[in-house]
Amino acid sequence: MVLKELVSVVNGKVLCGESHINESIEYAFASDLMSDVLTLRITNFLLITGLANVQSVRTAEMSDLKYLLFARGKKVTDDMIELAQENDMVIITTPYSLFKTSGLLYSAGIQPVY
Amino acid sequence: MVLEYKVEGGDFTQAGNVSSSVKKVLKQLGINPVVIKRVVVALYEAEVNIVAHAYRGVVTATLDDEGIRIVLDDEGPGIASIEQAMVKGYSTASKEVREMGFGAGMGLPNIKDNADEFTITSKVGVGTRLDIYIHYV
Numbered sequence: 710m711v712l713k714e715l716v717s718v719v720n721g722k723v724l725c726g727e728s729h730i731n732e733s734i735e736y737a738f739a740s741d742l743m744s745d746v747l748t749l750r751i752t753n754f755l756l757i758t759g760l761a762n763v764q765s766v767r768t769a770e771m772s773d774l775k776y777l778l779f780a781r782g783k784k785v786t787d788d789m790i791e792l793a794q795e796n797d798m799v800i801i802t803t804p805y806s807l808f809k810t811s812g813l814l815y816s817a818g819i820q821p822v823y
Numbered sequence: 824m825v826l827e828y829k830v831e832g833g834d835f836t837q838a839g840n841v842s843s844s845v846k847k848v849l850k851q852l853g854i855n856p857v858v859i860k861r862v863v864v865a866l867y868e869a870e871v872n873i874v875a876h877a878y879r880g881v882v883t884a885t886l887d888d889e890g891i892r893i894v895l896d897d898e899g900p901g902i903a904s905i906e907q908a909m910v911k912g913y914s915t916a917s918k919e920v921r922e923m924g925f926g927a928g929m930g931l932p933n934i935k936d937n938a939d940e941f942t943i944t945s946k947v948g949v950g951t952r953l954d955i956y957i958h959y960v
């Protein structure tokens with residue numbers, strides 16, 4: 710699914726990385742546990758998380774993961790955006806819960822990593 | 824090439840700085856991205872462990888033609904049972920650490936999975952030392 714479409718499915722907002730809006734995403738993983746995310750060997754997936762702090766962006770950086778979706782309208786700080794921009798990542802926020810976000814994207818055809 | 828960094832315990836705003844620096848170096852050297860990910864994931868877990876569980880530490884990364892050795896030496900409470908600490912899901916992380924998204928008890932097992940060689944030694948009341956080696960190919 711093209712990122713732009715994904716953003717509209719979750720009624721989301723792109724906070725940085727707009728230039729990647731026409732890239733397509735196949736896989737997603739939802740977790741608030743960063744060590745869980747760090748066990749994934751694949752790259753190039755969307756991380757859906759309710760954990761909005763610098764460490765979630767750091768975890769994305771170490772995981773070679775470019776797309777971050779913060780659920781429940783979590784406040785994304787300037788530090789987070791700065792770090793995301795340094796690493797050429799896309800940050801999206803959605804007002805929906807982790808469960809609803811995951812459900813919507815799954816129904817729309819995004820594949821689970823597992 | 825030998826790189827040395829300091830890590831402060833308890834300071835989550837800085838956690839990941841070392842891993843990020845090492846990642847940049849490996850990228851510049853043109854190392855295979857799959858290997859880079861293994862190195863930085865292992866290093867990041869170990870770096871966060873110092874921040875989360877110890878007082879301070881020193882990270883030494885030694886790069887040669889074949890691979891990278893990373894030694895993380897910390898001053899801290901140490902680990903009474905390494906066998907127990909290596910079990911997936913075992914964690915003594917504080918509430919603050921859990922709020923940062925860590926404390927699942929998956930870090931040490933994941934470091935081991937990513938490393939070609941991994942040793943951990945610890946002395947209660949003194950500190951912990953991790954020795955990680957990863958081949959470039």
Ligand SMILES: Nc1ncnc2c1ncn2[C@@H]1O[C@H](COP(=O)(O)OP(=O)(O)OP(=O)(O)O)[C@@H](O)[C@H]1O
Nearest residue numbers: 744872876908914915916925926927928929930931
């Ligand atoms: N450097 C260290 N100093 C002291 N204790 C440590 C250190 N590293 C790990 N430990 C101990 O070993 C336990 C397991 O570590 P591990 O990294 O596997 O999990 P965690 O850090 O608790 O959670 P996670 O890594 O999944 O976020 C820790 O909870 C802690 O009790």
Ligand SMILES: [Mg+2]
Nearest residue numbers: 868872930931
């Ligand atoms: Mg850990």
